[in-house]
Amino acid sequence: MKHTYIYVIGFIAAILGAWFFQKATQLPQPEHALYYQHARDIKPFELIDHNGDPFTKAKLKGKWSLVFFGYTSCPDVCPTTLQNLGYIYDELKVAAHNSQILLVSVDPQRDTQEKLSQYIAYFNAEFIALRAGHDVLFPFARNLGLMYAISGEGEGYLVDHSASLVLINPEGKIAAIFKPEQEVGKVVSIDSDKLLSDYQKIVALY
Incomplete structure (x- = not known):
């Protein structure tokens, strides 16, 4: 029996x-995102948000998070990407009410908490800006499949960084990566309409 x-x-x-x-x-x-049939794990980390509060892996749980690496002095890709996310943010929340946008600064020396707070609020008061030292940022970036590099010396140093967006599911795992479109000799920002379309499809798969 x-x-x-x-x-x-x-x-x-x-x-x-x-x-x-x-x-x-x-x-x-x-159709456009690099979608993982089996979501990829994220190792534990601790960043600080623009309000000065700790932001750990636990704050990814129960949320659909779009993560972008950038910095406030970025002249083109960063403000364009954040502006485009602002345009479709309401629609992202229709697809998943628990959506959140995260900007991770790759320039912690110049991007103070106060500066990040003012910068991120310009695009949307609900967006979250995060910072940490390079000892935390480098392994976190690698874990997410992104990269950045500091070049030059003195106050005028340059920061190169990935222009991709990483989508993290409510289990705190990497679900997909959205990459920018390419033009000859130039990288352009991610197409917000294509991002929204794939976002809706991925959310519906869960």
């Missing part, structure tokens, strides 16, 4: 698994 009960449970689980798999494959799939 006990073995029969186990077999029945196993059979039901197999049927439900097949049903969920079929349902997932019938839903529209992302």
Whole structure:
């Protein structure tokens, strides 16, 4: 009797698994993002937000997070990306009410808490800006599949960084990466309409 009960449970689980798999494959799939069928783990980290509060992996749980690495002195890609995210933010929240936008500064020397607070509020009061020392930022960037580099000396040093956006699911794992489109000799920001379209599809898959 006990073995029969186990077999029945196993059979039901197999049927439900097949049903969920079929349902997932019938839903529209992302067309532009690098989507991970098996979400990638994120190692523990601790950043500081623009209000001076700790921001750890725990604050990713229960949220759909779009993470962008940039800095306040960035002349083009950063403000354009944040502005485009501001344009579609309401629609992102329609797709998932628990959406959040995170800017991680790769220039902690110049991007003080006060400066980040003023900068991020310009784009949207709900956006969150984060900072930490390079000893935390470098491994965090690598973990997310992003990169940045500091070049030059003195106050005029330059910062090169990835222009991609990382999508983290409510389990705190990497679900997808949105990469900017390329032009000859030039990197342009991510197309917000394509981002929104894939965001809606990915959220619906969960």
